[in-house]
Amino acid sequence: MITIVNYGMGNLGSVVNMFKRIGFSTEIVEDPGLLLNATKILLPGVGSFDQAMKRINERGFLEVLNKKALVEKVPVLGICLGMQLLTRGSEEGVLPGLSWIKADTLKFPPNSGLKVPHMGWNRVFNASPSTLTSNLPDEPRFYFVHSYRVKVDNEADSILKCSYGLDFDAAVQHDNIFGTQFHPEKSHKFGMRFLENFAKI
């Protein structure tokens, strides 16, 4: 069972659909109390950094999330904004992030001549090895939509890189904490394999 945290940000239908397709059940929880028994947690997210952190705080998710992720060490996957929330903070906002991964969320450099948001299909490259990326289909490509990028302190925490004007961290892992900047739920067989790997941990 994958427990999806609904803090009111973004599109949960697609993630649920893809897990259903690969044979894993999901539950969407809006009440922090219901997270207590979760064995695998997914943080979705489309929207702005501060709004997401504000809602996590207001709805009382922060304490239980910290306990699950840092004490119980339940596998957690953050998708898109959900990955950025794993970092210390973002240039998009002023609120602190979850700080589960030593990383910052930064703007794409201005005046690079590249359009922001970085939107569309892009190739990714393996960085540090991870169970989530060990068996991706050939020439893996994923669907991205984002205006900010994650930069890890320790390269060991970067498991996939992508290039758009500069190389950035497309997927990260530190112990039981995982994040993807792309949308696996919108990335055909590539995303399906990735989510399957997460579901099977």
Added chain:
Amino acid sequence: MLKTRIIPALLLRDDALVKTTRFDKPTYIGDPINTVRIFNELEVDELVFLDISATTDGRKPNMKVLEEIANECFMPLAYGGGLNDFQTISDIFRIGFEKVVINSACHHNPELIGQVARHFGNQAVMASVDVKRNFFGGYEVWTHSGKKNSKMKPVEWCCHLEKLGVGEILLTSIDREGTWSGFDIELTKKVSDAVNIPVIAHGGAGNIEHIIQVVHEGKASAVALGSMVVYQQKGMGVLVNFPDKSLLNKNLL
């Protein structure tokens, strides 16, 4: 670098898939669900669905068909047609689409664009701009599935849309749509040069050279295909297909 997106643009008329020529003569293609299954297997970059009779019939989107589509497709999905209010648009996102396509409402309810962009992000809002040449050869923007002339000029209109918060423009040449005669390169280039958001060229694709040309010369960020992906060839029967990916990859990013 980003791949150039090649996007099947599929026309719905309530619950049937159709194809038009110059926004007229809708011809039945098939069942939308069977068709999207094929595109899913072909692993296409993205799909755009446009219900061409929702606005003119004053009808809401067919949510049942759209939900089935979202359950089948694991790629980015956009929907347009009959989107006039925030609640209906929110419902489209809730079922698993990540972009809405807005055309007529940009003209009579521009506040809606900003509202949707603030809530769901600019990248979630695609404006559809349908353009026809007038008697004197000038370009004009039409609405209501090509039935009402807004008298707006496409470049000014698209710049205005960008300011309203639109994240992407689906630029359709009514004169070329369904004709297999190639894109309107001049129109595409004019608009692409004027805005900073992606422009999806649509209308006229007949072969791979047309696609390459509108990207290289027309500066299109992405390309939408209609007839080419639902017919075998011009004047021939229905065949859901996709142009040779290795040829596209060789010529495009």
